[in-house]
Amino acid sequence: xxxxxxxxxxxxxxxxxxxxxxxxxxxxxxxxxxxxxxxxxxxxxxxxxxxxxxxxxxxxxxxxxxxxxxxxxxxxxxxxxxxxxxxxxxxxxxxxxxxxxxxxxxxxxxxxxxxxxxxxxxxxxxxxxxxxxxxxxxxxxxxxxxxxxxxxxx
Amino acid sequence: xxxxxxxxxxxxxxxxxxxxxxxxxxxxxxxxxxxxxxxxxxxxxxxxxxxxxxxxxxxxxxxxxxxxxxxxxxxxxxxxxxxxxxxxxxxxxxxxxxxxxxxxxxxxxxxxxxxxxxxxxxxxxxxxxxxxxxxxxxxxxxxxxxxxxxxxxx
Numbered sequence: 001x002x003x004x005x006x007x008x009x010x011x012x013x014x015x016x017x018x019x020x021x022x023x024x025x026x027x028x029x030x031x032x033x034x035x036x037x038x039x040x041x042x043x044x045x046x047x048x049x050x051x052x053x054x055x056x057x058x059x060x061x062x063x064x065x066x067x068x069x070x071x072x073x074x075x076x077x078x079x080x081x082x083x084x085x086x087x088x089x090x091x092x093x094x095x096x097x098x099x100x101x102x103x104x105x106x107x108x109x110x111x112x113x114x115x116x117x118x119x120x121x122x123x124x125x126x127x128x129x130x131x132x133x134x135x136x137x138x139x140x141x142x143x144x145x146x147x148x149x150x151x152x153x154x
Numbered sequence: 155x156x157x158x159x160x161x162x163x164x165x166x167x168x169x170x171x172x173x174x175x176x177x178x179x180x181x182x183x184x185x186x187x188x189x190x191x192x193x194x195x196x197x198x199x200x201x202x203x204x205x206x207x208x209x210x211x212x213x214x215x216x217x218x219x220x221x222x223x224x225x226x227x228x229x230x231x232x233x234x235x236x237x238x239x240x241x242x243x244x245x246x247x248x249x250x251x252x253x254x255x256x257x258x259x260x261x262x263x264x265x266x267x268x269x270x271x272x273x274x275x276x277x278x279x280x281x282x283x284x285x286x287x288x289x290x291x292x293x294x295x296x297x298x299x300x301x302x303x304x305x306x307x308x
Binding site: 012013015016017018023024025026027045047048049050051052053054056057058059061062065066090092093094095096097098099100103147148150151152 | 166167169170171172177178179180181199201202203204205206207208210211212213215216219220244246247248249250251252253254257301302304305306
């Protein structure tokens with residue numbers, strides 16, 4: 001099985017609270033590239049609630065955030081080729097918009113799907129849909145920006 | 155000292171991962187009403203990072219989310235009076251928008267300030283500003299909706 005997009009991030013970009021494989025306290029969101037979209041499957045923990053029985057909206061925003069950045073990275077690899085320098089292949093969030101269409105029940109896995117809607121220079125606009133038991137409960141639109149040098153310490 | 159807005163939520167609304175005082179694994183965002191705005195001060199943990207040295211955007215979205223809901227609750231109490239039935243006084247997020255103006259450094263406390271921009275029926279539009287060391291690093295606009303009966307189990 002192909003490693004997830006986040007598992008291909010260089011170590012220095014793998015401490016993210018949302019998706020870093022090296023963050024021991026993180027959420028560990030994982031995304032896979034499937035044909036022309038990225039898919040993340042996330043099982044919320046019992047404490048990830050807003051009110052009992054329903055998933056916390058900030059968790060949904062966090063899943064979408066990391067999933068969108070992974071989508072932007074994967075789409076860039078697809079466009080520019082596998083030979084791309086991975087040391088700079090990390091996106092950060094320029095803006096994040098989530099519409100909560102209905103309450104998201106706690107229990108089943110959350111499925112987030114993301115596509116690239118638009119690319120302009122260093123920015124990419126990603127649109128996302130979150131479903132649970134095949135019901136769409138949230139939609140997102142997130143602007144991903146190639147990481148600025150000021151955020152790279154290595 | 156006056157208790158925070160979240161400490162006035164009834165127990166059944168106090169399990170939120172973002173701000174619930176009864177959620178043992180939560181972020182424990184706390185908001186205070188100060189004259190005509192709500193203020194939250196949050197100190198991120200070392201693991202709350204996007205890349206080393208910078209705060210995770212999903213954490214900022216989560217702080218803004220809970221802080222906006224608290225702002226809506228506090229503004230409702232101010233408008234309708236202290237005699238209001240608290241059992242229904244909880245807002246949930248209709249939509250969330252965050253603009254990340256610049257990277258947010260990890261270390262100092264994050265200060266989120268929120269005001270009510272607009273009220274229409276059961277909805278309230280809250281605008282937010284996040285600063286660290288007096289530099290604004292993010293802005294938010296969040297729609298808060300009075301909790302629907304389908305999300306109340308008591």
